[in-house]
Amino acid sequence: MNCRTIHLLDLPDEILLILLKKLGSVDALYSLLNVNKRLDQMARSIDNTNSLNFSNILSNDQFSSINNVQLDGFCDEILPQIHHNIAALTLDIFSMKRILLACKYPNLTVIVLTNFLPDILLQRLRDRSSIALLFYQQIRHLTVKSEKEMFTSQSFTAVCLYILIFCKNLSYLNMNQWLITTHSYFSIRNRSIDISSSNLHTLLINVVTFDGCLWLLDGRLEQLRSFTVRVLKIRRSEMNNDSQKILSNLKEFSLTSCFYTNAYDCRILPLLRRMPNLETLTLCLDIIRLTVIDGLHLNEELLIHIMNLNKFIFRICTVLRPFESNYLLTMNDIKNTFINWKYSSVNCCIDHFSDGYTYCHIYSTPFRMTHFMNLSNSFCGHHFLYATSVVLYDTRSFEHDYFEWLSQACPSLKELVINNSKPQKNKCQIAITNDKQIVSKISFLNLWKLSFIYAHIDYVDQFLCYANTYLPTLHTLSIQYDKLVTISNNFTKDSNVNDIISLGFTIAGGNDRPIVNNFISIVVSRIIENGLADRDKQLRLYDILLRVNDIDYSNIKHHTAVEILKTSGKKVSLRIRRLTFRFMKIIELEHQNGKLGISIEGGIGSEYFKGDHGVFITYIPNQTIKQLNIGDRLIEISSAKNTYDLRFVTHNEAKKRIGLACSDSQKISPEICSLSGLRTLSLNVPRAILYLTNLQVLDLSANRIQEINDDIEFLEVDELNLNNNQISQISTNISKCKRLKILRLDNNMLKIESIPTSLLKNSTVFLLSVNGNFFEETQFQLIEGYDDYERRYTANQRKRDATAILLLN
Incomplete structure (x- = not known):
């Protein structure tokens, strides 16, 4: 049999273009530009350079920007050659300044910012530089995304208002709709602020109260056509002063309430009736009410006021208070109210719980929303393929087969909250094969967050017992400490909890789950209090595992690293790398306008010294700070309010934490001794x-x-x-x-x-x-x-x- 080696350049253009598309524009440009004429032309094509994404999404939904070497190559050589083609950029907030100042972008109109920090963006817009001019004159589409809660509602609100004031040509604004955090909500306090826009036609935003939603709809955004709003809490108004002005320009409206509301009839319904020209309506609501919301109610109380509606998508749960008549309500009663329904098909579910409350769910199918509240045993047989966040609730127990159904019905599930105080009756399904008992093991391949705060301990055992459930991506666990101690037998029982809790520590990293960029080392990410590692006192936080029982850990998958540790037996031999400090001192500095006047280098993924991921001082102008020296390693930075660890962070995270410390107080100090002004x-x-x-x-x-x-x-x-x-x-x-x-x-x-x-x-x-x-x-x-x-x-x-x-x- 003859074997022939095919080189990349032997492939036809059609195949090469498919490969380039798989590779991505940024990697294709960095790898192929100036290699040879044919590949260079393909890399420079309009389709390949029209939109560049400098921020990747990892498997755990975190953002990772390109490394410093690639960034240097783009800013110094590649961007100046293709800048005239670029119409859209996706940037990390920290690399934004360097990329946007690398050259002029005459056709740039779309920017997506990841790792968003309001204070930094506000500073860029206020400094009157070419970046501010770009946002003022050219940018028409702006999206911001954030993975962590690193800012307050006040700073988020401030930057939202400034964008609306300053970016006059903006037609599309998406403020943090991709990842929701508890602080990324718009909260208007001074309602007399004069803001208007004659160009903005699409707005996606989160607001704290329903008043914030009404404030944005009071006519100041006169060309607004599409409005997507997520409200933290919709409360009744003490005064009936909601506007009655008709919103005739609005064509698309989406409303989501994060919590239960009892203000549907007095606030939500009147607002919807003011939108007669809507063509698309989306509602995601959990409502406390005396009577049920069904097809009859929607037709007679709402849709009769919106005659041009073409598309109506909804998930509405009505929580009915204990009344004898509610127990007579059946699913057929609800289905019959949708017989002549002219929109997408509707499914329904009714639960009469033992505490007297009735929950009536109605929702559009196929279900394409990402959130579902109060999923009970009654939903078995339904499917929610796009649901990423689900809250389970029932006054009946959830059995093993229910979770088997859930894992198949919600394959995209990333966040799960279990609210059920009833113990399980049958804790697992057991099959008999060749006289051996085999437990049916359930897999949640994408589950990232899991909460047991309101759950019986049986459900903790169901999920955290490795023999019952497989959770390869579990990252965040909310649970009472006593439940964790009980279920893990004081951290000695093998379980899913943080992968290897029986050894008393957890790990992060791996070549398939890098902590950041190309940093693939296996790192000790947590020492469990009173666990084996904590009692042994040898292993420390942020130690890097090099070998485990003579197995090389330098280039290994995360799951493989976990399995090796879990099956390592009673005696485990670890070879580690640890950063130690021969001398450590604490100093106090006073910053000026949020700046310490120093430059830093290093951090994981961008090591300043080979094999050392510490953060180091590399420049002090004119040696103005006598307590510091070039080459000093920063261990932590403390303000009067908070302490920020700098031992194991990326370069960008180090800058972020230093900035947060500076914003906390004028003086950066480890402790406060004076108590004369005790409050x-x-x-x-x-x-x-x-x-x-x-x-x-x-x-x-x-x-x-x-x-x-x-x-x-x-x-x-x-x-x-x-x-x-x-x-x-x-x-x-x-x-x-x-x-x-x-x-x-x-x-x-x-x-x-x-x-x-x-x-x-x-x-x-x-x-x-x-x-x-x-x-x-x-x-x-x-x-x-x-x-x-x-x-x-x-x-x-x-x-x-x-x-x-x-x-x-």
Whole structure:
């Protein structure tokens, strides 16, 4: 048999173009430009240079930018040759300045920013450089994406407002719709801010309150045609002052509420009726109501006001309060209301739960939304192929076969929350083959986040027992510590928890899951408290594993590395590389306008010294900072508020953390010694706190407090933090605290009946946080006095809106 070697240049143009498309424009340009005339022409083609993406998405949905060597090559040689072809750029926020200043881009109109940080973008837009001019004159489409919560709602709001003011030619704006974080919400406080746009026709944004949504729709965006909004909480308004102006220009509208709302009839429905010319409508809502929302309601109360609607996509769950008539409601009753439905087909599901509540779901099929709330046993047989985030809820137990169905019904699932306090009856399915018991093993190949905060311990065993469930990509686990100790037999039982919890440590990295760029080393990412590694005291955080039992770890897949450790036996021999410090000192610096006046190099993926991923000082202008020297390694940076670890970070992350420390306070210092202006007090053990009459904030979290007794009425404080205790009883005297405005009771042992009615009806508390207790938010919203509390909350929000001033310049 004759074998013939085929070279790349022997392939026809059609095959080469397919290969180039698979390779990607950036890699194709970097690899093939100036190699030879034929490949050079293909690499320079308009199709290959029209849109460049300098930010990749890893398997864990994190962004990774190109390395510094590639960046140098593009900025110095490649971009100046093809700049006239470029119409769209996807950039990391930290490489944006260098790429945009590398040359002029006469045809650039589209920018996508990843690893978005509002303060940095705001600085670029305000500095009056060529970058600001580019955004002002040319950019028409702008999208920002962020993977982490590295900014506040205030900074996010500030940059949103400045973009709307400054970028006058912008027609499309997508503010962080790809990855949702708890801080990426627009919160308008000063409603008198004068903002308008005559060009913006598409807006995608997250807002804190429904008022923010209405503010954006009050006519200031006169050409707005498409509006996609995700609202954190939709509450009833204390005053009926919502605008009645018809939104005749709006053609597409999408509304998602992150939490349950009882304001559908008084706020959502009136807004939708003001959109008579809508052609596409998308609703994703969980509504607390006395009567069900079905096809009859939608036709008679909503769609009759939107005569031009062509496409209606929805997922609506109605939570009905306990009434005898609700138990008579059947799926056929709901289906019959959609008999003459002219839009996409509709599926429905009804649950009459044992606590008296009825949940009625109606949703468009095929289901293409990414989120689904309150998925129960009744949904078995349905499919949700595009769902990435799912909340499970039932008052009946979830059995092993239910999770088998879930893994197949939701193949794209990345985030799962389990809310079920009922123990399993049949913990696994067992088949008998050749007189051997074989457990049916379930796989969730894309699951990234998993929460058991409101779940019975049986479900922890179901997912974290390696024999039951396979979770190769699990990264974030929310669980009570005692459940984790129990299920892992004090961290000695083999499980899915962080891959190798039986050894007492977790790892990150691998050639298939690089931590960043090309950094593929296997790194110790966590030492489990009281675990084997912690008790042994030899292994440390950020140690790099070179060999395990004489097996080379320098170029290995993550899963293979995990399996080797899990099957290594009772004795494990580790060869590691560790960065050690011969001398360490702590200094205090005062920055100027957020800058320390130093230059740094290094970090994982861009090592300054070979084999050393530390962050080093490489330049100090005129040696102005006497305490520092060129070559010093930065270990951590602390402000008055926070401490940021710099031992194991990328170069960009190091710059980000230094910037955050500078924004925290003027002086960067490890500790504060003066207590003369004490306003906030955190105590490990409660002391004679009743005599501290000038306190504003009292933090008694994590003290194993079991009860709030009658003496609480004498406490004089504005904010009381009792999170992470064991509180099961609250004295009614808490409503007598004269100054108390904010009360935090997260992660305690409270039942719904433990919340005093007087606390909601008669106290001065306007912010009460009770997440992580033995009841659901829906139950909290339905107890007596909640409406009084909600009025205080709303009044406080309005007071803040009236007095706060947002500085844009």
